[in-house]
Amino acid sequence: MPMPRFNRADRLAQVAGLDPDIVLQLQDVWLRIPVRTTETRTLKSALVRSVTGGALRRSAGGAVIEALRGINCTIRHGERVALIGHNGAGKSSFLRLVSGIYHPSSGSFRSGCPVYPMIQKSFVTPPDLSGVRAAKAHYLLLHGNLRGFESFLEEVLDFSGLGDFIQLPVKGYSEGMASRLLFSLLTSGSHDCLALDEGFGAGDARFFERAQQRMKDFISSAGTLILASHSDGLLRQFCTRGLVFSEGKIVFDGDLAAALGYYHEHHH
Amino acid sequence: MNIIIEALGYGWRSRRAWWFTATSRTRARFARTALGGFWLGVSNLLSIAALSLVYGTVFKVQDFSHYVVFLGTGLVVWNAMAAAVSASPLLFEVNAAHIKNTNLHPIFYTLEEWAFQVQTFFQSFIMVLLGLSFFKHDLFLNLLMFSWLPIVNVLLFLYWVPLAICILGARFRDFYQLVPIVLQLGFLLSPILYDKKNLGQFGWTADFNPIYRILSPLRHALLQGEVNISQSMAVLAFNLLGLYLALWLLGRDRKDLPFFV
Numbered sequence: 001m002p003m004p005r006f007n008r009a010d011r012l013a014q015v016a017g018l019d020p021d022i023v024l025q026l027q028d029v030w031l032r033i034p035v036r037t038t039e040t041r042t043l044k045s046a047l048v049r050s051v052t053g054g055a056l057r058r059s060a061g062g063a064v065i066e067a068l069r070g071i072n073c074t075i076r077h078g079e080r081v082a083l084i085g086h087n088g089a090g091k092s093s094f095l096r097l098v099s100g101i102y103h104p105s106s107g108s109f110r111s112g113c114p115v116y117p118m119i120q121k122s123f124v125t126p127p128d129l130s131g132v133r134a135a136k137a138h139y140l141l142l143h144g145n146l147r148g149f150e151s152f153l154e155e156v157l158d159f160s161g162l163g164d165f166i167q168l169p170v171k172g173y174s175e176g177m178a179s180r181l182l183f184s185l186l187t188s189g190s191h192d193c194l195a196l197d198e199g200f201g202a203g204d205a206r207f208f209e210r211a212q213q214r215m216k217d218f219i220s221s222a223g224t225l226i227l228a229s230h231s232d233g234l235l236r237q238f239c240t241r242g243l244v245f246s247e248g249k250i251v252f253d254g255d256l257a258a259a260l261g262y263y264h265e266h267h268h
Numbered sequence: 269m270n271i272i273i274e275a276l277g278y279g280w281r282s283r284r285a286w287w288f289t290a291t292s293r294t295r296a297r298f299a300r301t302a303l304g305g306f307w308l309g310v311s312n313l314l315s316i317a318a319l320s321l322v323y324g325t326v327f328k329v330q331d332f333s334h335y336v337v338f339l340g341t342g343l344v345v346w347n348a349m350a351a352a353v354s355a356s357p358l359l360f361e362v363n364a365a366h367i368k369n370t371n372l373h374p375i376f377y378t379l380e381e382w383a384f385q386v387q388t389f390f391q392s393f394i395m396v397l398l399g400l401s402f403f404k405h406d407l408f409l410n411l412l413m414f415s416w417l418p419i420v421n422v423l424l425f426l427y428w429v430p431l432a433i434c435i436l437g438a439r440f441r442d443f444y445q446l447v448p449i450v451l452q453l454g455f456l457l458s459p460i461l462y463d464k465k466n467l468g469q470f471g472w473t474a475d476f477n478p479i480y481r482i483l484s485p486l487r488h489a490l491l492q493g494e495v496n497i498s499q500s501m502a503v504l505a506f507n508l509l510g511l512y513l514a515l516w517l518l519g520r521d522r523k524d525l526p527f528f529v
Contacts, residue, residue: 033527096526100371103523120369125289126296133292140285141372169296 018112023193023224024075024098029107031068031093031248067093069248071107075224082235082256083228084263085245091228094245095119095195098226113223116191123182127171131162131181134170138185152188159214160184187214190221198229232260271519272512278373286376290383294391308388309395312347316340316396323461333403334491341487342460344396345422348389349429349479350451355381356430357437357444364529374518374525378434382427389426397490410493417500418486424507425482431514435521438528454479481506 018025068090075081083091096102097109099117123134124141135156139149157166160180170178196219219225219238229235235242235256242259244252244267252262279286298307320336329335360367363377401407437443457477459467464474464484474480481503489495521528 034524096368101368101526105523115371117369117371120366122365122369124285124366124370124372126293128296129289129292133289137285137289137292140288141282144281144284146284 018110020112021076022074023077023079023112024073024115025108025110025112026071026073026098026104027108029068029071029097029104029109030066031097031102032105033065033067033093035063035065066248068097068104071250073243073250073253075226077224079241080225080239081227082239082242082259083226083245084235084242084259086267089245090248091245092119092197093248094243095197095226095228099195113192115193115195115226118186118194118196120186121182123170123178123185125170128169130169131166131173134181135166135185142189156181156184156188159210183211183214187218190218191223193224193226194219194222195226196228198227198231198234235260271522272515275373275375275515275519279375279379282372282376283379286380287383290380290387293384294387306395308392309399312344312392312396313340313399315347316343316399319343319461327462327466337400337404337407337491338463338487339461340396340400341490342483344389344393345483345486346455346458346460346479347392348385348422348426349483350455351388352382352385352426352430353433353447353451355385356433357447359430359434360438360525360529367529368526374522375515378427378431378518381430385426385430386423389422404491406493407490410490414489414493414495415486417495417497417504418489421482421500421503421507422486424504424511425478428507428511428514432510432517435514435517438525439521458483478506 071094083094085091093102095117096119097104098111099115099119100111101117101119103109123138125134125137129137132153135153136146136149139146139152157163160166160177160183162177162181165173165177166181170181173181216237219227225238227235227239239256242252242254242256242263243250244259244263246267251266252259316336316339320332320339323339324332324335327335359377359381360374366372366377367374397407397411433443433447437447454477457473458479459474460480460483464471464480467474474484485495485500485503
């Protein structure tokens with residue numbers, strides 16, 4: 001009998017005490033965001049509440065936004081999960097929480113594999129540095145070494161179409177060029193679990209068509225997908241399960257079509 | 269303890285990335301200059317020359333050659349400390365977009381900044397020692413033979429103090445305004461331009477001055493060709509305690525950091 005292959009996802013699941021089939025498990029998770037400006041202490045809590053869509057509570061130390069409230073959710077390997085809800089409902093907060101950018105204020109959150117967030121809109125390196133160095137830094141962060149970097153860079157150059165501009169400092173790029181390079185970097189490689197915010201752009205219109213197919217291939221290669229979007233078409237294209245958020249809570253969890261139906265019926 | 273181990277583990281795993289970005293910044297800094305990295309050493313040597321002339325006269329030093337080396341070695345280490353501390357209060361603010369949108373552990377930014385400051389320090393340190401070797405010929409020998417432990421202490425200090433400051437700077441938005449004032453006072457109150465004995469009856473204050481306690485053993489090792497092991501080990505213990513506390517602070521505040529910046 002062949003030895004089972006040991007991989008990092010299994011190891012993480014083991015460490016987290018999770019069933020290896022489970023990628024993310026949240027139990028009564030709350031995310032309370034402290035609002036530490038003077039204005040919000042004295043204030044306009046009703047205005048802030050209506051803008052954020054979350055419940056605003058006053059705590060002894062000042063105002064707090066409950067961005068996520070009592071979240072209970074389990075996501076398994078291979079699931080394509082849509083996050084549905086109005087602005088400020090908690091979708092982006094949920095994405096950031098499962099990606100490890102935010103940490104729960106209370107409750108239990110366990111992750112069985114690293115979640116790759118596609119939220120950032122800028123390079124890790126300072127703008128004084130060239131596109132090549134930005135690509136190298138990105139590669140080192142992902143892989144820890146430069147093995148295979150040359151072919152990675154060729155692929156990025158080929159897709160982004162930057163040519164010799166990649167040798168120039170990023171601060172000299174147009175917005176479209178920077179977007180193309182960033183998009184190319186972030187969509188290279190596959191990930192066990194992908195957390196994607198639809199606000200992630202792909203540069204100018206001519207590049208957009210090529211980017212569509214690349215995005216499709218990139219998302220399809222992900223083991224598990226969590227996608228936040230206002231676009232029903234995009235969600236139907238990639239997801240099978242829907243979580244409907246409202247004021248920081250999950251108010252519906254089920255089949256995507258039913259989730260979209262619930263959302264449109266109750267929140268429009 | 270877990271949060272500290274987690275932070276150090278991440279720092280170790282991402283070491284090639286933060287060292288690479290720091291090196292790239294160092295190279296980019298001098299990309300369009302005539303002197304390149306030599307500028308760091310030259311600017312330090314010019315400061316040393318000017319200050320030693322002025323303060324050598326003010327303090328009526330008997331042995332000017334000794335004073336130049338005394339002041340020069342102290343100043344180059346002080347400049348490194350001041351640069352690291354000055355850059356730290358807004359470090360997380362500068363990286364706010366990444367802190368809010370990527371899951372890089374915040375230790376990454378602090379290590380990258382530390383690597384950049386260390387590279388800057390060594391570039392200017394070596395250049396200054398080269399220049400000062402004209403006055404004292406065994407500086408490099410003393411550096412190689414006696415200065416390892418004091419240098420380790422300087423490098424540790426260059427990490428944990430800015431780390432603690434950048435955490436405080438993220439938590440308290442007006443904290444960065446205090447840093448230049450404290451640095452100026454620290455410079456004047458620390459025996460860098462003058463010897464500790466010039467403080468007279470207030471000489472004991474230098475013993476409680478952390479900047480002096482870090483800087484002095486290195487200067488002493490370079491000038492006298494000897495190192496007080498017990499003193500340096502005590503400073504090392506102090507540094508390790510400071511590092512532990514700073515990392516603990518980072519671990520404690522990590523979850524709030526995206527909301528601070």
